[in-house]
Amino acid sequence: MVWNDACVKLTQSKSSNSEEQLVMLIPESCADLASCSVTSTDGEYWIYPKATSGQRVKIYCHNIRTNPKEYITLKYTNTFVEHDPSNFMTRWQTCRTDYKLPLKSAIFSRVAMNIQDMTVIGSDYTFAVRTGNFKLEFGEAQDCNGYSSMSGCHRFGNAVINTLGTGLILDRNAKWGLINAHKAGIQNFERSEDGAEISITCAGYCGHCGPLSKPLRLILSSEFVSDKEARAEVCRM
Structure with a gap:
């Protein structure tokens, strides 16, 4: 051999x-x-x-x-929503909450990676369940429900990342923000103390949010894995 x-x-x-x-x-x-x-x-x-x-x-x-x-097997929910103009039923309203179901989304049960440098291959959907023609990458979300400055508008563009149980977290030095946007912003960004859980709420007309430092890199965490x-x-x- x-x-x-x-x-x-x-x-x-x-x-x-x-x-x-x-x-x-x-x-x-x-x-x-x-x-x-x-x-x-x-x-x-x-x-x-x-x-x-x-x-x-x-x-x-x-x-x-x-x-x-x-691939890294994800034990918990990792969901990303792409709310784009194709979801509108009623236009030219302050908050466009009258939308078509279902929203485009992806739920990843495993995420692909490059083992040479531990970077995420976010466009690999081998182990993702997609609703509609979802085109965003792992870690990204989009919202088109009104300018981010508008209060009271429901926001559909959410991203939820959870790497608990893998022994890995996303590099804390990664920058997050607006990838492509008009009158947009991240309304909510939360990361757990251990770094394993990240949630993002994107807002805008339209707002495309996610990691600005690409590709995302995985690093070892302090979590014990049997x-x-x-x-x-x-x-x-």
Whole structure:
């Protein structure tokens, strides 16, 4: 078997009375896992990326035997709403609350990532349930229900991010704001103390809100994730 050079090599003595060494490999990506083990099943695995200095990350390996890709399984709701002009039924009113259902939205159960630098691939909808022709990326929302300065207007453009249970959070240094807007603004931005939960309310006519620092980057959190949450695969030479 040919071993992937990207795998991290570990050595240990076979016994205390022998100089014979066992060389073991731990995967830095799902592609490594596919090439240096007999694993053929998609699922949750412990991966040891260079971007985390070899600290393990719970990764869902998808299409592991054909085109391995990395995803983070999201245990809680991650929902993004795109309220755009196509939702209007009545125009030229102060608050355009008479809208067509359903609103365009996406609910992500897993989010794609680039394992080399731990950045989010927000336009990958493999594990997202989309309503309507939703075109925004993970972390984004849009509202077209009236100028942000108007009080009393209901706001439909909401984004809810929750990475609890993954051992990861979005980089706290990421900037959030208006991506494309007219008479718009973020009316509400909240982030939990541990950084795992973020909620955004976008307002405008129309307002497109989300991360200004792209791509979003995932970093390790202080959250404990049990060994049982994923499979540990070690290859031997």
